[in-house]
Amino acid sequence: xxxxxRMTDSKQFATFxxxxxxxxxxxxxxxxxxxxxxxxxxPLAPRMIEGLINLRGQIVTAIDLxxxxxxxxxxxxxxxxxxxxxxxxxxxxxxxxxxxxxVEVEDDIYERPPETLNGVARELIRGVYKLKERLLLIxxxxxxxxxxxxxxQPQKAGN
Amino acid sequence: MDExxxxxxxxxxxxxxxxxxxxxxxxxxxxxxETLASIFRTIHTIKGGSGFLGFGKLEAxxxxxxxxxxxxxxxxxxxxxxxxxxxxxxxxxxxFMLGQIEITGQPGxxxxxxxxxxxxxxxxxxxxxxxxxxxxxPSQAVAVTATISPDQAPAVxxxxxxxxxxxxxxxxxxxxxxxxxxxxxxxxxxPGAPASSSPPESAPTVHEPTESRASAVTDSxxxxxxxxxxxxxxxxxxxxxARNQVLQFTTQRVDSAFLATxxxxxxxxxxxxxxxxxxxxxxxGNVWGRLPRVVRDLATACGKQxxxxxxxxxxxxxxxxxxxxxxxxxxxxxxxxxxxxxxxDVRSARGKPEEGCLKMxxxxxxxxxxxxxNDDGGGIDCERVKQKALQGGLITREQASRMSxxxxxxxxxxxxFSTAEKVTNISGRGVGMDVVKTNIDKIGGTVDxxxxxxxxxxxxxxxxxxxxxxxxxxxxxxxxxxxxxxISLMELVRLEGEQARQQIEFIHGAAVYRLRGQLxxxxxxxxxxxxxxxxxxxxxxxxxxxxxxxxxxFGLVVDEINDTEEIVxxxxxxxxxxxASFAGATIMGxxxxxxxxxxxxxxxxxxxxxxxxxxxxxxxxxxARKTNDARQTLLLFDAGQGSRMAIPLSMVARLEVFPxxxxxxxxxxxxxxxxxxILPLIHVSKYVPAVGVSETSYDEEQxxxxxxxxxxxxxxxxxxxxSIHDIVxxxxxxxxxxxxxxxxxxxxxxxxxxxxxxxxTIIRAADPSFYCGVxxxxxxx
Numbered sequence: 001x002x003x004x005x006r007m008t009d010s011k012q013f014a015t016f017x018x019x020x021x022x023x024x025x026x027x028x029x030x031x032x033x034x035x036x037x038x039x040x041x042x043p044l045a046p047r048m049i050e051g052l053i054n055l056r057g058q059i060v061t062a063i064d065l066x067x068x069x070x071x072x073x074x075x076x077x078x079x080x081x082x083x084x085x086x087x088x089x090x091x092x093x094x095x096x097x098x099x100x101x102x103v104e105v106e107d108d109i110y111e112r113p114p115e116t117l118n119g120v121a122r123e124l125i126r127g128v129y130k131l132k133e134r135l136l137l138i139x140x141x142x143x144x145x146x147x148x149x150x151x152x153q154p155q156k157a158g159n
Numbered sequence: 160m161d162e163x164x165x166x167x168x169x170x171x172x173x174x175x176x177x178x179x180x181x182x183x184x185x186x187x188x189x190x191x192x193e194t195l196a197s198i199f200r201t202i203h204t205i206k207g208g209s210g211f212l213g214f215g216k217l218e219a220x221x222x223x224x225x226x227x228x229x230x231x232x233x234x235x236x237x238x239x240x241x242x243x244x245x246x247x248x249x250x251x252x253x254x255f256m257l258g259q260i261e262i263t264g265q266p267g268x269x270x271x272x273x274x275x276x277x278x279x280x281x282x283x284x285x286x287x288x289x290x291x292x293x294x295x296x297p298s299q300a301v302a303v304t305a306t307i308s309p310d311q312a313p314a315v316x317x318x319x320x321x322x323x324x325x326x327x328x329x330x331x332x333x334x335x336x337x338x339x340x341x342x343x344x345x346x347x348x349x350p351g352a353p354a355s356s357s358p359p360e361s362a363p364t365v366h367e368p369t370e371s372r373a374s375a376v377t378d379s380x381x382x383x384x385x386x387x388x389x390x391x392x393x394x395x396x397x398x399x400x401a402r403n404q405v406l407q408f409t410t411q412r413v414d415s416a417f418l419a420t421x422x423x424x425x426x427x428x429x430x431x432x433x434x435x436x437x438x439x440x441x442x443x444g445n446v447w448g449r450l451p452r453v454v455r456d457l458a459t460a461c462g463k464q465x466x467x468x469x470x471x472x473x474x475x476x477x478x479x480x481x482x483x484x485x486x487x488x489x490x491x492x493x494x495x496x497x498x499x500x501x502x503x504d505v506r507s508a509r510g511k512p513e514e515g516c517l518k519m520x521x522x523x524x525x526x527x528x529x530x531x532x533n534d535d536g537g538g539i540d541c542e543r544v545k546q547k548a549l550q551g552g553l554i555t556r557e558q559a560s561r562m563s564x565x566x567x568x569x570x571x572x573x574x575x576f577s578t579a580e581k582v583t584n585i586s587g588r589g590v591g592m593d594v595v596k597t598n599i600d601k602i603g604g605t606v607d608x609x610x611x612x613x614x615x616x617x618x619x620x621x622x623x624x625x626x627x628x629x630x631x632x633x634x635x636x637x638x639x640x641x642x643x644x645x646i647s648l649m650e651l652v653r654l655e656g657e658q659a660r661q662q663i664e665f666i667h668g669a670a671v672y673r674l675r676g677q678l679x680x681x682x683x684x685x686x687x688x689x690x691x692x693x694x695x696x697x698x699x700x701x702x703x704x705x706x707x708x709x710x711x712x713f714g715l716v717v718d719e720i721n722d723t724e725e726i727v728x729x730x731x732x733x734x735x736x737x738x739a740s741f742a743g744a745t746i747m748g749x750x751x752x753x754x755x756x757x758x759x760x761x762x763x764x765x766x767x768x769x770x771x772x773x774x775x776x777x778x779x780x781x782x783a784r785k786t787n788d789a790r791q792t793l794l795l796f797d798a799g800q801g802s803r804m805a806i807p808l809s810m811v812a813r814l815e816v817f818p819x820x821x822x823x824x825x826x827x828x829x830x831x832x833x834x835x836x837i838l839p840l841i842h843v844s845k846y847v848p849a850v851g852v853s854e855t856s857y858d859e860e861q862x863x864x865x866x867x868x869x870x871x872x873x874x875x876x877x878x879x880x881x882s883i884h885d886i887v888x889x890x891x892x893x894x895x896x897x898x899x900x901x902x903x904x905x906x907x908x909x910x911x912x913x914x915x916x917x918x919x920t921i922i923r924a925a926d927p928s929f930y931c932g933v934x935x936x937x938x939x940x
Contacts, residue, residue, distance in 0.1 A: 039752075040753060041639065042738065043740070043754075044688060044689060044738050045734075045738050051752075052744055052752040052754075054746050054751065059732075059746065060732075061731075089733040089734070145734065
């Protein structure tokens with residue numbers, strides 16, 4: 001999947017929405033996008049782990065990106081979508097609000113995240129593409145699925 | 160055919176295939192050192208093998224080939240087309256002879272002197288430039304290549320044009336017949352004969368091995384990439400799941416054709432699963448193979464004489480498990496030789512044969528593999544082990560004094576313990592034994608140790624056959640399903656309504672259930688996992704899954720017990736590795752994911768009273784410095800005449816009541832039949848002098864006998880007592896006194912002085928053979 005050759009200095013990102021923000025991950029990291037799947041919760045697991053899904057016989061851990069990025073929870077009744085990404089630790093599903101298009105962006109509109117960004121977001125957002133209509137935030141998938149940062153709090157009783 | 164010859168043929172054929180590739184590759188890149196080395200090794204192996212097996216002719220050809228190759232390898236000469244084809248011809252000659260060996264058992268009587276001559280000449284021409292080799296050589300090379308069997312023709316066709324100097328014309332007549340079927344292939348051409356003058360018709364025809372016959376041996380086995388086997392295993396896992404799904408549909412439908420088809424699917428899947436599993440099975444002998452050498456070297460280094468005996472080498476295990484036990488086994492063996500077996504002079508002083516014996520035994524039992532490693536060395540010095548553990552701060556003085564020999568010997572599995580040993584370098588077993596235990600725990604196995612001072616030590620390892628597909632019990636709790644590996648399952652108990660409320664009792668908040676008189680600590684799955692299930696009070700019935708963790712039983716209360724199923728174990732992702740309560744996940748028949756419970760992890764989490772004791776010790780060790788307070792669960796009983804005695808509950812396997820009439824005699828020994836075994840009975844009152852024998856009191860007056868069943872090493876004895884008082888969980892301070900044999904000391908329990916019974920001493924007094932693994936005949940004697 002790494003053999004996508006580029007003529008110009010542009011990159012392709014698969015995009016999605018999360019709490020009104022526009023995010024992107026490298027398109028070659030995305031294995032597939034699927035609608036909401038029934039999930040098996042994992043008691044005692046870190047909070048951002050929503051559960052396990054059966055992806056054609058493969059058991060995939062689903063991480064709730066809202067919780068991962070310390071955002072307010074999804075409104076009741078809203079079903080998230082699965083963005084299934086490949087990472088060094090295997091295939092992981094990221095739960096997002098809504099799926100966007102695959103966009104191709106030029107490198108010259110890229111900027112590093114502003115210094116004012118703090119918290120988990122600072123660690124996980126690698127950079128920003130200044131699109132005309134909005135900002136595209138690039139998520140570091142390895143760090144996101146790694147759970148190193150702030151992953152230590154286990155699920156509290158009665159969650 | 161001789162097994163050795165067969166192996167040789169298989170290996171050689173494989174090597175030859177590589178050789179063909181390598182030689183062609185070498186021509187492209189004449190300086191590829193690795194390729195050269197590989198070619199050299201191959202020919203060398205064949206030469207060695209044929210020499211060993213007495214195939215002189217084959218050896219001779221391989222030998223000259225090897226000579227040439229060694230020069231190539233050392234850079235004295237470089238490869239050129241002529242050399243390459245000569246070498247290829249050697250390969251073909253070797254292949255021909257191997258074919259003959261396969262059919263007739265002999266390399267055949269074809270004459271290869273021309274080839275040998277050619278190779279020797281090339282060898283001598285080491286310093287000459289490739290181009291200066293006399294002109295007849297090329298034609299000779301061609302002549303030699305023409306002797307090969309037909310299946311080699313393509314290789315030669317590609318090689319020949321390269322071989323020949325540009326001025327030399329390659330007659331089509333040579334290439335063509337070679338490409339024809341076997342029947343037309345000719346015998347060697349006279350050396351030096353002009354290539355064009357050798358039409359195949361004029362050459363005498365000889366029946367040569369046909370292609371299919373030549374490869375008969377190689378066809379019987381095939382080397383397969385382990386990754387492919389792993390993939391097959393995964394796929395079969397998927398198939399098993401799909402089968403489970405299909406079988407679920409059959410319960411809802413009455414279509415007989417569908418039923419029959421799914422039945423068939425069921426059978427085939429099961430069979431396929433079995434066969435695939437077999438492909439991954441390897442005899443344990445593969446790991447044991449290197450042990451004699453390890454033992455020999457180590458014994459020599461330590462100045463000891465050690466003989467190694469192996470039994471059950473052919474016992475098969477999954478490849479992954481074989482890999483996992485490789486290091487632990489080596490470690491144990493090293494330990495036995497290093498620390499277990501004494502030096503010859505010590506041994507003879509102790510009246511043992513000078514040569515120590517290390518016995519390894521492997522066998523299947525109940526879906527598990529047992530491995531026993533036994534040495535007849537000095538055994539574990541329990542006092543010394545306790546001392547070391549005390550020094551290391553791993554146990555408290557109280558614990559040490561209370562500890563049975565068996566418990567003490569298990570101390571060597573504590574991590575801190577081994578390190579201490581290593582640092583001080585004091586002889587005694589235990590260097591890195593914690594690593595052994597950790598590794599074996601990791602694959603779901605258990606390790607136990609029995610030691611007898613002066614007699615030796617036995618380590619017993621139990622490991623599962625395979626890790627991939629296991630039978631499991633499916634339970635529901637809080638609306639979720641969980642799978643419990645059957646290997647840790649003991650029994651299921653269901654309590655209904657009123658019964659449930661009455662029979663689950665609480666000791667200081669800890670729930671227990673009397674399972675046939677024995678207290679079974681209970682853990683509630685909902686509570687342990689922080690899930691909202693039905694609360695205990697609203698359940699109409701209580702389902703208890705009796706499990707054992709590291710040999711200690713406990714009850715797990717779940718909302719519902721569903722069914723047993725074959726499940727495919729899938730590992731949890733890295734993000735979930737920290738959750739110790741789960742061993743993995745699986746996909747259920749309906750396609751949903753269910754978590755597999757890690758029984759040991761769960762037991763530890765639940766702090767079930769009788770959890771693995773060495774773990775408790777570990778935790779205690781950490782606390783010991785803060786508080787010298789060690790709680791213990793004790794069984795209080797009356798041994799006769801109102802004497803109050805106690806033993807740790809952890810030593811008790813069960814409490815039973817037998818009618819007096821069921822007692823039988825084996826010789827003079829009182830026994831009862833118990834769970835399909837003969838349980839010897841020991842009257843505690845007889846062995847504790849303080850109590851005094853009250854033979855008549857129970858014989859006549861009591862029609863029932865209360866028996867505390869004590870089990871160790873899979874053997875049990877029944878301790879006959881007067882009555883059971885209570886079970887207490889108390890902090891006790893033992894006051895030791897050597898007042899009487901069979902009494903460990905006294906303590907104040909429930910405001911009364913209570914004697915602590917030394918069970919092992921009593922058993923030893925009653926049945927000296929209990930602690931050595933003697934046969935039943937010796938027992939009776």
